[in-house]
Amino acid sequence: MDMDIRITKTNSSRIDGVDFDNLPFGRLFSDHMFMAEYKDGQWQNFRIEPFKNFSLHPATMALHYGQEIFEGMKATKTLDGKPYLFRPEMHAKRLNKSAARMCMPEFPEEMFLKALHTLIDLDQGWIPPREGSALYIRPTMIATDEFIGVKPSDSYLFFIFTCPVGPYYPKPVKLLAETKYVRAVLGGTGEAKAAGNYAGALLPAKLAQEKGYDQVLWLDAREFKYIQESGTMNIFFVIDNKVITP
Structure with a gap:
């Protein structure tokens, strides 16, 4: 499936201000994010842009009726410094299984993998070098129709952002x-x-x-x-x- 990703790089990276020796979990976010919209029965407007806030209508259906799904995975580096993802195709499959259950459109696996690899390649400098740390990856899909009423949305937003993280639990779990x-x-x-x-x-x-x-x-x-x-x-x-x- 043809998928051209428009890339707009940040003019001001925040990476120099990150202490990779003391990373919290889920508080710091890397420079870029991937986005795409589902309209008129197809995914479109594939792009990577500088990380930013969203603007949502108060009646956005994801806020009211729960059509929101996500994935969670990590990128690390091999001993020779190359970015490494563990079985990303399985995350694509699980995302689409979640989408089917929540009456949402699938995001094709090959699109998912291309978006993921392109984003990680761009922001690979954010992958922490320390053992026990990683670049956490959060693919997400939300319903975006501006409507009050219980039905599946006709439009959706899919996005991927990343954040450098230390251990989720710093000690053994009870x-x-x-x-x-x-x-x-x-x-x-x-x-x-x-x-x-x-x-x-x-x-x-x-x-x-x-x-x-x-x-x-x-x-x-x-x-x-x-x-x-x-x-x-x-x-x-x-x-x-x-x-x-x-």
């Missing part, structure tokens, strides 16, 4: 098995990486933190005895010398 609230249920939206799923998890996480834990360990919604995942990450077990993940 988990609380959650036996009241649930994250995913058969027939629900738990399989989608949708914004609303994370909002619903904030209260259980807050209650766990008040008890001295870092996050919750989600259990199945029917019997609360089968492990699903942790609140902000997957979880692995070593059982009989085998690595097992739900």
Whole structure:
């Protein structure tokens, strides 16, 4: 599929002001972002521009009806200094699986990969050199129709921005098995990486933190005895010398 990306570089990079030895998570943002719009049944206006704020109409449907999905991945560097992405095509597939569940258009995988590689190539200087740090990548899609009424939007915005980050948790994580609230249920939206799923998890996480834990360990919604995942990450077990993940 043909996709020409218009690139407008920043005139004033902020990278010299970044202390790569002391990176917070999710507070610093790199110089550029990718954007594209979905209108009249197709993706268009592919571009990379200097990182900036959006202007949204108060009736933008993503703000009211929850049509918002995203991905999360990281870029690091190989020993010879080349940017490295781990299985980016799987993130493209998961994004489109989320889009299907939330009644949103897919962003074709080859477009996703080209946008991703072009952006990371441009901002590769923002990939932290320290072990344990990375360039976090956030592809996102939101509904942009200016309309009050429950229906799928006809227009969407897809964008990718990045930020240099240190570890999400600076120390080992203490988990609380959650036996009241649930994250995913058969027939629900738990399989989608949708914004609303994370909002619903904030209260259980807050209650766990008040008890001295870092996050919750989600259990199945029917019997609360089968492990699903942790609140902000997957979880692995070593059982009989085998690595097992739900």
